[in-house]
Amino acid sequence: MYDYKDVLAEVLIDEQTLQKRVRELGEQISEDYKGQDIVFVCILRGGVVFLIDLMRHVTVANQIEFMAVSSYGTGSRKSSGQVRITYDLNTGIENRNVIIVEDIVDSGNTLNAVIQLLETRNPKSLCICALLDKASRREVAVPIRYTGFVIPDKFVYGYGLDLDEYFRNLPFVGVVDLKKLEAIKLKN
Numbered sequence: 001m002y003d004y005k006d007v008l009a010e011v012l013i014d015e016q017t018l019q020k021r022v023r024e025l026g027e028q029i030s031e032d033y034k035g036q037d038i039v040f041v042c043i044l045r046g047g048v049v050f051l052i053d054l055m056r057h058v059t060v061a062n063q064i065e066f067m068a069v070s071s072y073g074t075g076s077r078k079s080s081g082q083v084r085i086t087y088d089l090n091t092g093i094e095n096r097n098v099i100i101v102e103d104i105v106d107s108g109n110t111l112n113a114v115i116q117l118l119e120t121r122n123p124k125s126l127c128i129c130a131l132l133d134k135a136s137r138r139e140v141a142v143p144i145r146y147t148g149f150v151i152p153d154k155f156v157y158g159y160g161l162d163l164d165e166y167f168r169n170l171p172f173v174g175v176v177d178l179k180k181l182e183a184i185k186l187k188n
């Protein structure tokens with residue numbers, strides 16, 4: 001196994017910047033939902049680190065739930081538009097204020113499918129909170145109410161986002177050097 005440093009092109013968002021923005025988002029949510037009750041629906045696994053930090057800045061009543069989705073044709077870094085729910089919520093969301101917590105919106109296919117599904121369960125409100133937005137890659141419009149950072153079209157890892165399922169624990173968001181990654185894979 002290689003080290004994260006072996007494939008790091010640059011740190012895109014450092015720990016301090018991330019933490020500051022996540023706090024702001026938590027405070028904003030607390031203000032917007034004052035006196036109300038929230039269910040955070042975290043999309044596994046990328047949204048986990050963000051959720052855990054975010055919720056500690058939320059002062060209104062909240063619960064957490066998890067959902068896992070997979071795009072057909074795994075292995076590819078591009079989601080296909082065909083999305084399958086592999087793990088569903090453990091509770092009903094009818095008449096609840098739902099905030100979907102996601103690491104990154106790329107094509108928009110994943111969240112578009114999740115939103116369509118959750119809408120059928122008649123929540124009181126439904127919105128998206130995404131840490132990262134690769135806006136230039138969007139194929140399907142999805143309304144993001146809370147955005148951490150709009151980022152360029154680069155493959156990133158850390159702070160919940162994986163590189164081949166590793167490095168989700170990094171406290172920053174880094175850009176993958178795809179040439180270095182390729183060279184490492186050729187050697188192994």
Ligand code: IMP
Nearest residue numbers: 079105106107108109110155156161162
């Ligand atoms: P979408 O359906 O194309 O919007 O893809 C969203 C999903 O693709 C995210 O939830 C991530 O799991 C994954 N993804 C997209 N870009 C990246 C990236 O740069 N690094 C890691 N995962 C990514």
Ligand code: MG
Nearest residue numbers: 044045046103
């Ligand atoms: Mg994800």
